[in-house]
Amino acid sequence: MTATHLATLPFRDASGQHNGGMGARARTASWAGIGLLAAGLLARWPALTVGSSAVIAVVGGAVTVAGLRRPGPPRSIRLSPGQWLPWLAVGLALALWELALLLLGNNDAWPPLSRLAGPVTQAPVGRLVLTLVWLACGGWLLRQCGRTSATAQ
Amino acid sequence: MTSRQLAELGFVVLAGAAVALELRAVLAIGRHGPTTSERPVRLGEALTAAMASTSGKVLVFGWWWWLGWHFLAR
Numbered sequence: 711m712t713a714t715h716l717a718t719l720p721f722r723d724a725s726g727q728h729n730g731g732m733g734a735r736a737r738t739a740s741w742a743g744i745g746l747l748a749a750g751l752l753a754r755w756p757a758l759t760v761g762s763s764a765v766i767a768v769v770g771g772a773v774t775v776a777g778l779r780r781p782g783p784p785r786s787i788r789l790s791p792g793q794w795l796p797w798l799a800v801g802l803a804l805a806l807w808e809l810a811l812l813l814l815g816n817n818d819a820w821p822p823l824s825r826l827a828g829p830v831t832q833a834p835v836g837r838l839v840l841t842l843v844w845l846a847c848g849g850w851l852l853r854q855c856g857r858t859s860a861t862a863q
Numbered sequence: 864m865t866s867r868q869l870a871e872l873g874f875v876v877l878a879g880a881a882v883a884l885e886l887r888a889v890l891a892i893g894r895h896g897p898t899t900s901e902r903p904v905r906l907g908e909a910l911t912a913a914m915a916s917t918s919g920k921v922l923v924f925g926w927w928w929w930l931g932w933h934f935l936a937r
Contacts, residue, residue, distance in 0.1 A: 807877065
């Protein structure tokens with residue numbers, strides 16, 4: 711199954727509406743099943759293997775393609791720079807700190823976050839939990855793209 | 864202080880800043896109500912607003928995909 715095939719599976723929108731002929735429960739079960747399968751495979755396959763790379767590529771690609779195909783949140787949701795700049799600043803600082811540590815050595819003396827998280831990301835249970843959290847975040851992003859209202863959720 | 868402790872401290876400070884921003888927004892919701900005008904916003908609200916444009920969606924989904932790749936695949 712390719713990322714494009716997965717992306718064409720309909721996803722429930724924020725109002726609970728569905729398009730297509732399949733039942734809502736079947737659709738939700740399909741996505742849940744794909745997520746659990748991906749989490750199980752990633753728990754079994756360690757990082758730096760073809761299997762783990764393929765799972766991330768296919769599932770991540772499917773969710774990304776599905777998100778880009780959706781209309782997105784209403785454009786009436788507008789924020790002033792004073793509202794989003796603090797979050798952008800923290801995000802950029804985190805990215806720059808991670809990059810600096812990668813350039814300084816990417817070793818035990820100068821460990822980036824990915825190395826500090828090694829004990830978790832190398833253990834099967836840790837990989838399972840992290841994968842489920844990652845997929846839940848992807849599902850949340852998809853639901854936000856299906857929003858029809860500008861009110862906070 | 865060793866270089867490793869300095870690296871860890873950097874992540875702790877940034878995580879603390881993110882928690883402080885989220886808490887400030889949650890407290891502001893209690894004072895101003897759920898509308899996002901004229902109050903600090905939560906991370907989810909900032910991400911949702913960013914995804915209102917196609918380029919924003921590309922950035923947000925690309926960032927999410929990269930996180931999975933960085934921590935689970937490489």
